[in-house]
Amino acid sequence: MPDAPLSKIMDVSLTRSCNYDCSYCNQRQELDKPMFDMSESKRKMVSNKRRTGAEWIAGLNAFPYKDDYDKLLFSGGEPSLHGEFVDIVTRVKGWRMKVIVTNLSFDVAKLIAGCHQEKTRVIVQPSFHFEFAEFEEFCGKMDLLRSASFLSNFIPVSIVNLPDREEGENFRNKFKARGYEASLYRFEGYYKGKFSYAPLDGYGGIKETKEVLYSSCVQPVKPNGDIVYCTTDTYSETSVAYGNICDQKFVAIPREIKIQNYGNRHISAASWTRARNPVSGEPIWQGKNYRHRTPMNRLRVFAEEKNYPWLASAKHFANVVQNKLKKPDAVNQTNLD
Numbered sequence: 001m002p003d004a005p006l007s008k009i010m011d012v013s014l015t016r017s018c019n020y021d022c023s024y025c026n027q028r029q030e031l032d033k034p035m036f037d038m039s040e041s042k043r044k045m046v047s048n049k050r051r052t053g054a055e056w057i058a059g060l061n062a063f064p065y066k067d068d069y070d071k072l073l074f075s076g077g078e079p080s081l082h083g084e085f086v087d088i089v090t091r092v093k094g095w096r097m098k099v100i101v102t103n104l105s106f107d108v109a110k111l112i113a114g115c116h117q118e119k120t121r122v123i124v125q126p127s128f129h130f131e132f133a134e135f136e137e138f139c140g141k142m143d144l145l146r147s148a149s150f151l152s153n154f155i156p157v158s159i160v161n162l163p164d165r166e167e168g169e170n171f172r173n174k175f176k177a178r179g180y181e182a183s184l185y186r187f188e189g190y191y192k193g194k195f196s197y198a199p200l201d202g203y204g205g206i207k208e209t210k211e212v213l214y215s216s217c218v219q220p221v222k223p224n225g226d227i228v229y230c231t232t233d234t235y236s237e238t239s240v241a242y243g244n245i246c247d248q249k250f251v252a253i254p255r256e257i258k259i260q261n262y263g264n265r266h267i268s269a270a271s272w273t274r275a276r277n278p279v280s281g282e283p284i285w286q287g288k289n290y291r292h293r294t295p296m297n298r299l300r301v302f303a304e305e306k307n308y309p310w311l312a313s314a315k316h317f318a319n320v321v322q323n324k325l326k327k328p329d330a331v332n333q334t335n336l337d
């Protein structure tokens with residue numbers, strides 16, 4: 001029986017720029033060499049040629065395949081650095097769910113007012129970057145978002161978990177005391193000599209050139225509007241584009257492609273993708289966000305869209321059970337809790 005359709009996300013990178021410079025930012029990871037101490041290297045920036053707010057609004061509103069996607073994500077870099085950020089996120093309509101992934105350094109009151117004016121809703125999923133963000137100011141913004149029902153209850157705040165630093169766990173406890181469930185997420189990539197995410201013969205194993213069948217649940221859109229196959233392609237100037245959102249050009253996106261550079265695909269693509277052996281069809285790797293539109297997953301998307309208050313506790317519980325049941329070396333990797 002053929003697989004159900006993929007549970008897909010469109011991830012629009014309004015800009016690759018960021019006002020922070022986190023030492024662990026995985027945009028530091030080059031495609032051709034592993035980074036052992038990422039703080040030594042600069043953030044990777046391919047073309048940051050941006051589209052205007054009007055171009056994004058017209059392009060995303062006219063996109064004819066919105067129903068193929070479970071959500072529209074605005075990310076970056078830091079998406080709020082786009083000069084017309086509030087206009088874009090409030091005036092783009094017709095998508096099942098709009099989610100902003102942000103370091104929360106912007107004026108959230110303006111976003112809330114813009115949404116009320118446009119009679120629209122967005123879900124804000126903030127990340128707390130402890131090297132730059134100020135805890136009380138950050139919490140004040142979360143309070144405002146929560147009272148307007150815009151704060152994600154699925155992932156109210158995420159914090160990176162670095163193997164040799166305690167801030168993640170400490171801040172998670174501080175958020176808990178302040179009434180917020182913070183998720184620690186697994187650091188994605190090389191950190192001080194250790195590859196802390198995927199099996200070494202997969203992502204980032206630069207000597208690996210085996211051919212695999214490869215598919216992705218996320219379709220990234222570059223700051224210039226180009227639609228690409230997976231997150232790796234957003235770090236390359238020469239990747240194939242499947243049309244352009246702002247130019248209203250669309251090319252069919254294949255369900256699965258053959259690639260030969262599986263080893264040095266960018267680590268931030270890992271959680272969304274699946275790689276299979278082209279002969280046996282056996283999975284080599286399947287990330288935690290690689291999903292099909294099964295009835296269970298549709299239910300999950302529905303709950304996330306409704307943003308029910310019990311979501312964070314349910315997710316925490318599911319992760320604890322999942323981590324207990326799965327072996328650490330399993331092909332399927334899991335979340336922290």
Ligand code: SF4
Nearest residue numbers: 018020021022025103
């Ligand atoms: S806030 Fe995010 S994108 Fe910006 S430097 Fe930190 S990790 Fe990178």
